[in-house]
Amino acid sequence: MTTSPAPAAPAARPRIVALPGDGIGPEVVASALQVLHAVGDFAVVEHPVGAAAIDRTGQPLPPDTLAACAAADAVLLGAVGTGHQPADPEAPRPEQGVLELRAALGLYANLRPVRALPALAAASPLKPERTKGVDLIVVRELTGGLYFGRRARTADDAYDTCTYTVTEIERVTRVACELASRTGRRARVTSVDKANVLDTSRLWRETVTRVVAREYPHVALDHLLVDTAAMRLVTDPASFDVVLTENMFGDILSDETAAITGSLGLLPSASLPGAPDPDGGIRGGLFEPVHGSAPDIAGRGQASPLGTVLSVALMLRHGLGRPAAADAVEAAVERALDAGLRTPDLGGSATTDDTTRAVLAAL
Ligand SMILES: NC(=O)C1=CN([C@@H]2O[C@H](COP(=O)(O)OP(=O)(O)OC[C@H]3O[C@@H](n4cnc5c(N)ncnc54)[C@H](O)[C@@H]3O)[C@@H](O)[C@H]2O)C=CC1
Ligand SMILES: CC(C)CC(=O)C(=O)O
Numbered sequence: 421m422t423t424s425p426a427p428a429a430p431a432a433r434p435r436i437v438a439l440p441g442d443g444i445g446p447e448v449v450a451s452a453l454q455v456l457h458a459v460g461d462f463a464v465v466e467h468p469v470g471a472a473a474i475d476r477t478g479q480p481l482p483p484d485t486l487a488a489c490a491a492a493d494a495v496l497l498g499a500v501g502t503g504h505q506p507a508d509p510e511a512p513r514p515e516q517g518v519l520e521l522r523a524a525l526g527l528y529a530n531l532r533p534v535r536a537l538p539a540l541a542a543a544s545p546l547k548p549e550r551t552k553g554v555d556l557i558v559v560r561e562l563t564g565g566l567y568f569g570r571r572a573r574t575a576d577d578a579y580d581t582c583t584y585t586v587t588e589i590e591r592v593t594r595v596a597c598e599l600a601s602r603t604g605r606r607a608r609v610t611s612v613d614k615a616n617v618l619d620t621s622r623l624w625r626e627t628v629t630r631v632v633a634r635e636y637p638h639v640a641l642d643h644l645l646v647d648t649a650a651m652r653l654v655t656d657p658a659s660f661d662v663v664l665t666e667n668m669f670g671d672i673l674s675d676e677t678a679a680i681t682g683s684l685g686l687l688p689s690a691s692l693p694g695a696p697d698p699d700g701g702i703r704g705g706l707f708e709p710v711h712g713s714a715p716d717i718a719g720r721g722q723a724s725p726l727g728t729v730l731s732v733a734l735m736l737r738h739g740l741g742r743p744a745a746a747d748a749v750e751a752a753v754e755r756a757l758d759a760g761l762r763t764p765d766l767g768g769s770a771t772t773d774d775t776t777r778a779v780l781a782a783l
């Protein structure tokens with residue numbers, strides 16, 4: 421007796437955990453989820469993190485939230501934080517939730533792409549001839565350094581320690597070199613440190629130099645001290661291809677790149693457990709805008725959701741292996757901006773909802 425082959429099982433819907441968080445987080449995540457649902461079929465569940473989670477459970481990263489994130493195909497985060505420090509220094513802080521999540525999921529590679537769009541040349545405080553053609557990516561080490569070192573405080577003193585191991589530096593260097601080697605990039609890595617002062621930076625510089633020389637000899641490597649890098653990012657941003665740096669320097673320098681694009685509200689990020697799959701395969705990861713919870717504009721419907729929408733594009737490309745959908749979302753954002761869409765941070769009056777509608781219409 422012959423049997424006919426069983427019908428192919430329908431492709432499972434990717435499971436996305438959304439963590440709206442605090443401040444403008446819920447506003448920008450709601451917008452970005454509409455865009456996500458417009459490009460595919462996804463099973464999305466929401467969980468609390470940050471101050472919202474402290475209010476409900478007493479913890480910034482409740483065990484249920486962490487378990488859901490660990491089991492998901494990808495995680496979309498808004499932002500956490502109230503903008504003020506709790507009076508009790510022992511009280512849980514919302515930001516711990518994001519730091520613990522990054523560490524628990526092993527997301528050591530934080531990719532922060534920065535592209536100067538022609539339509540927004542006038543929105544940047546930099547001269548158009550300086551921002552023209554800028555297409556760089558900051559690769560920030562995300563689970564080491566000062567944010568994770570031993571720390572303590574008393575009433576009159578406090579310390580934080582910065583530690584890096586060779587292994588931590590090697591693996592993030594490989595991510596930067598893999599990205600720099602991809603089609604469309606310029607095979608140039610600029611490693612940023614403070615090697616004239618810090619031992620961790622001297623170890624960083626030696627290790628990066630060795631990995632590039634041994635494993636990526638085609639990559640042009642240069643080193644900049646972080647103070648010079650901060651200056652060069654606004655005086656000659658087009659000279660950068662891939663910027664590789666440690667956790668805190670990457671946090672600070674990537675906010676500075678907002679001056680290139682015109683607004684912090686536009687910048688997306690991907691936090692991955694390794695280099696993006698070169699064949700566009702599934703990687704999982706955490707995707708979030710570069711900005712924080714912006715308490716100064718929260719609840720007014722004024723926040724730009726574009727950094728989160730573009731983080732959804734990174735999630736589609738790097739997390740879920742859907743590059744065509746990622747391209748479609750990025751093209752829709754560009755078309756909406758080309759057509760004149762401007763939120764208040766870009767000098768306009770479009771609301772968060774107007775922006776969502778404009779992107780959906782441009783898809
Ligand atoms: N990954 C995360 O969850 C992060 C959380 N934070 C937290 O966010 C809170 C506020 O920090 P801030 O220093 O004020 O930084 P922030 O990034 O929240 O805001 C800085 C400035 O940019 C503006 N801005 C930010 N995102 C915007 C958007 N989408 N559209 C329009 N304007 C936008 C804000 O209105 C503000 O004027 C703090 O509690 C901080 O710890 C900060 C950075 C990252
Ligand atoms: C946990 C965050 C407050 C740190 C930050 O500013 C960032 O990751 O960009």
Ligand SMILES: [Mg+2]
Pocket residue numbers: 671672675710
């Ligand atoms: Mg930051």
